[in-house]
Amino acid sequence: MEIFGTLLPLILMFAIFYFLLIRPQQKKQKAIREMHNSLQRGDKIVTIGGLHGTIDSVDEDVMVILVNDNRKLTFDRAAVREVVNPD
Incomplete structure (x- = not known):
């Protein structure tokens, strides 16, 4: 006991x-x-580094983000902090 x-x-x-x-x-x-x-094409996102953009394409691990003046940047999918789509 x-x-x-x-x-x-x-x-x-x-x-x-x-x-x-x-x-x-x-x-x-x-x-x-x-x-x-x-995550899907057209989502507005913020990355963990604070970059705001729109998803242009999404693969399994990588995505392309459209930022100012239609510049395309490639990021890992895990770099997304939040989705900020207006509802």
């Missing part, structure tokens, strides 16, 4: 750690993964 009393605080600490830190991070990563998978 002493072992149970000793392990209970450790188990509670792990449960609190999981629900406050690990689980929210997993949800955030899943949302980012879904956003990257749903």
